[in-house]
Amino acid sequence: MIYMNYIAAVILIVMGLYTILFKKNIIKIVLGMSIVDYGINLLIVSTGFKEGGTAPVFTIREFVAGTFFVDPVPQALTLTSIVIGACVDAMALALAVKIYQQYHTTNADEIRRLHG
């Protein structure tokens, strides 16, 4: 167990959520979303860690019984999650640019034509 990673992951997630909840600039909200993503990526990759394990990269011949390596599945999940997070950021920033062109502001308090 590596407690530091879990604590750091929770701190990152909370920081990201704080940014989404309390920052009014929509660019900062997008940054908050990506900080939450980073926290979760750290959380996932930490779940596969084993003390003293090697990297899970082998050819068939190297792979013998008793080889001790870290769990590869969370690393695959983290890669997927990083890709998805990058796409979310790209799309959110594209939308933010388009919103700025139409509303001439990035302040969340003024982007509320749809309400009630």
Place this chain on the structure above:
Amino acid sequence: MISYVHFPVLAVMGIFLGAFLEEIFGVHNKAARQGILVATTGIAFLLICALVKPVMFDGEVISYWMGDHVPVSGYAIGIGYEIDQLGLFFALLVVTTSLLSSIFSLRYMERDGMLGRFYVLFLMLCGAVLGLTLTGDIFNLFIMIEIMTFAAVALTAFRGERGFALEAAFKYLVLGSMGSSFTLAGIALLYLQCHTLNMAQLASMLHGNMTPVSVFAFGLMLTGLSVKAFIVPFHTPAADAYAAAPTCISMMFSGMVNKAGVYGVIRLVYVIFRAIDLPAMQVLLAIFGAVTMFIGVTMALAQHDFKRLLAFHSISQIGYVITAAALGTTLGLSGALFHAMNHTLFKGLLFLCAGSVLYSVGTTDLDRLGGLSKKMPQTTICFLIGAFSISGLPPFNGFASKWMVYQAIYAKAVESGNFLYALITVVAVVVSVMTLASFIKVTQAVFFGQCPVSCAGAKEVPLSMRIPMWVMSALCVITGVFYNQVEAWFLRPAVSAAFNVTHYIDVMMGEGTAAAFGISNVKAAAASFSYWDPILWLLLFVVVMAATGIVIITGARERGRILTPEGAEEDGKYATFFSGEKSLPSHVSGSDLFWGFKHDWKSYFRVMQGAHSGIINDYALWVVVGGAIITLWLTVFVR
């Protein structure tokens, strides 16, 4: 002849392949674009329908390991698809909605540009939701949720020249990705506990070994999936996105995207964590469901925009589904699934009618519509069928499913002696009445009354838009009249599958796995399916209508003598007051029909409209608070 076990994965892959073909061939060529669209959704429809006989009628559960990576010594190492009756039930809703929506979109979207890209996203959305209902792997479920959210956000922003579409898309993206993040965090914690991602294996390992971490993971995943189902503290992006998206997409949002969330919640609570037996779990979901239906319908009463109003009704109807599913009885889950199916049918129909109005008039503002019944008679009839269905009038399908829901909640109240359920029964009935009231307002504002200048040029929509509307209308009536067949052929297998966890585990992980983990099926009370007879209710309805008609006819002589300036000219008595001027025709506008009710409740509406402030930070706060409530509740009460 390939075996039908390949059909589900072929259906999902076919749709995604269609999306890529759209990008290659469909960007410039209209015939190729439309051909690929209808072919892929049609093929997926046929493939899924071909599974009805083996899965629904013969009771087989299909397991399919990608690349034939079967479990090794009890551990699932590959990605598996598992198609049980519950998943197939939702898959049928998905393929039906996507086929009808694609046919509708052919003419509806003809005035837009960039259609090749539109259909790429369209097919990605269909494929993602279909994959979500068929998958047996929890990370695959997350991937499908993400593709679904992405495609849905991009489609919401599709008509981005109207600024509010971008705004709605941005809010949907922020809240949707918060929901996805919660789900992913839950999946990570669950993997930490069980070291597997397969749903069947998770179900076998979690039963009886709920650690605090897995309960916390449960809370996070339930929050994430509730965001996708648009249950009340998380419903705010739904109202914006449904109103801003092109109508064929709104229909898909309401018909399958929020059903995907509902499916996820049911799968999570019934199968993976099997927490539905716990009274605390039932109370939590039932309260969320009841609040959802009430807030949804009251917000709908305050709306001025046709599509935004339908969006709030959509949220309200999901409340019925969640409440009924929360009960944990066979009758409750039957009612939930039946209402989910009916909601797909009638809300899809209503959105298509709204889209037809938008297509021929160019606005969905209720205050600028009116008198369309003469210009668009077929749309009016379809809309009335949809409105009667959603309001729960016999013999339409909404009546049958709502009746089941009422009876299930009331039976639960009697059985458990909990006053809360009696209260929720009353709320459900009141919400149904308010739904009817709201649809009277819409019908009056859009299709009857006087025709303003903006509606003068309206024409009936083209045939390819009317076909999906008529198909859905027909299905609304058929499922309402032949409810017994629907129940026996579709609901009973699906409900049994949700409760039959041992079979779900055994099919995927090998015979005897569930027994080895000491899992027996959740005990479900035997359902009594002898509840209603819509024909009798129809007779009662006819009698009441006839009585009303007689009163109106006999009262007609006195009724309707209007003291207008014309009348004033005849006897000259009122001429002084009108100075000979002709009065303008007065149109009771859509927002005014229930002004008395709104006046009485004005403090409530002020609070609710303040809460729906349109500011993204507030909505995000709702999500976090809702998630905190769910997680805390589960941590305290679920062991």
